Amino acid sequence: MFDAHLHLSGLRHPQAVLEALKSGALDSCLVSTVTESEAGELLNRLQDYPAFLTIGAHPCFTRRRSFDRKALDLLLQSPRGGRLVAIGECGFDRHSPLDDREQEQLLLSCAEAAVSCNLPLVLHLTQRRGRALELLKDFPALKVHVHWASGSHEILRRYVKAGWTLGVCVSDSSAPERFKSLPVERLLPESDFDAHKEARLSYAGTLRALTDLVSRAAAALSLSPGSLYARLEKTYRETFALSEPVAVQEGSGSALPFTTHPEEDPCPTCIP
Numbered sequence: 053m054f055d056a057h058l059h060l061s062g063l064r065h066p067q068a069v070l071e072a073l074k075s076g077a078l079d080s081c082l083v084s085t086v087t088e089s090e091a092g093e094l095l096n097r098l099q100d101y102p103a104f105l106t107i108g109a110h111p112c113f114t115r116r117r118s119f120d121r122k123a124l125d126l127l128l129q130s131p132r133g134g135r136l137v138a139i140g141e142c143g144f145d146r147h148s149p150l151d152d153r154e155q156e157q158l159l160l161s162c163a164e165a166a167v168s169c170n171l172p173l174v175l176h177l178t179q180r181r182g183r184a185l186e187l188l189k190d191f192p193a194l195k196v197h198v199h200w201a202s203g204s205h206e207i208l209r210r211y212v213k214a215g216w217t218l219g220v221c222v223s224d225s226s227a228p229e230r231f232k233s234l235p236v237e238r239l240l241p242e243s244d245f246d247a248h249k250e251a252r253l254s255y256a257g258t259l260r261a262l263t264d265l266v267s268r269a270a271a272a273l274s275l276s277p278g279s280l281y282a283r284l285e286k287t288y289r290e291t292f293a294l295s296e297p298v299a300v301q302e303g304s305g306s307a308l309p310f311t312t313h314p315e316e317d318p319c320p321t322c323i324p
């Protein structure tokens with residue numbers, strides 16, 4: 053299984069994710085970060101795992117109006133820079149300390165950085181989804197992935213029409229429906245924060261939920277779970293231009309001192 057969007061900082065059981073990567077229960081994952089400094093911290097710590105990373109400027113976690121391009125360049129030039137495969141998450145959230153205009157400025161600076169580095173953009177949109185579509189029209193070369201894509205069916209169709217890929221979160225009660233109503237080659241399963249009740253116990257619960265989602269979607273599409281999974285994994289690799297799985301080195305991966313967000317729980321406003 054792969055997980056196209058998960059967080060380690062603030063997760064109750066980050067070590068369980070690493071163990072799943074190490075055992076092969078999780079083939080690969082894209083670790084999403086919410087600030088540039090979080091990405092810097094995680095990049096080196098993930099070096100022995102088949103994990104890739106985004107560099108974020110989440111509207112709930114920053115007061116700046118522009119993406120830290122310097123931090124991105126430094127990370128890309130570092131020995132592990134190849135693991136940094138996307139910019140985001142970034143986007144619009146009503147709980148942001150920034151007003152609408154400032155959030156737009158921040159999103160545009162992320163999009164500019166993504167285009168100039170030829171990296172895809174991972175969007176977090178819990179509001180003003182149409183506005184994001186409108187703004188990003190000015191970046192035709194930009195590859196866009198909307199994580200935990202939520203909203204009306206109409207808006208999801210507009211994302212597809214724009215050429216974007218969409219994250220389907222295991223915690224989304226509409227998840228099985230998404231597979232039936234949207235082109236499967238545009239969808240990527242994800243877990244995001246440990247919002248899923250099973251993940252509160254262990255990441256193994258999340259993995260079971262992801263696997264179950266793919267199985268149910270395959271049944272609804274009259275495909276075998278294996279063939280659906282292969283199609284989803286192809287999209288995952290193409291969207292983030294991932295290299296082959298990174299070899300895991302024996303003896304690595306001891307307990308890591310992950311950072312935590314100031315809140316006891318991950319930011320609840322991240323959940324649409």
Ligand SMILES: [Zn+2]
Nearest residue numbers: 084141244245
């Ligand atoms: Zn997220």
